[in-house]
Amino acid sequence: RKEVEQDPGPFNVPEGATVAFNCTYSNSASQSFFWYRQDCRKEPKLLMSVYSSGNEDGRFTAQLNRASQYISLLIRDSKLSDSATYLCVVIGSGNTPLVFGKGTRLSVIA
């Protein structure tokens, strides 16, 4: 089983739609969780950290379920500019490196 698994995608949605991405991780000792966004042929950029209490940043909401080892990202009112690959990232305990999922590609269509 891969350490971090994401929905395969791609997701093709119309502008204004709500879309949800899911991610599961295998290391129950994992401590930190993030969503990164990567545009085509660009570097990954931090979108948001994910906390057990859930967190929201504008149209983006991230949730963490430690019992199920599951992370989600919800995007409301999708914009064309949201088209990108969304990477789920997990850090184990201590100073272990970032472990990336394969990424889920989103295309928002006018």
Added chain:
Amino acid sequence: DAGVTQSPTHLIKTRGQQVTLRCSPKSGHDTVSWYQQALGQGPQFIFQYYEEEERQRGNFPDRFSGHQFPNYSSELNVNALLLGDSALYLCASSLALAGGLQNIQYFGAGTRLSVL
């Protein structure tokens, strides 16, 4: 404030050659991590440098080596290049926290390596 910078942006090599990629971390950062991202995949951790030493290493062969300099910049060297080494090589910098905890990593734009 310059972010993470990498050079070169693109590189074409042939099998068996050697390559050196360079990274300058974001101002104030002291830790550099290197990742390999093959097409359609997420980045895979190669190694991390802190205080001029390799602190952690991913599942990559010894052909992949690195160095960190006193100014925190870093190099990634790959010897005996294989076709499968073609990928985007990303450098990420961060600031080490007390207790060995990790701070958020910021990525450079990467070096796209093509091995023919």
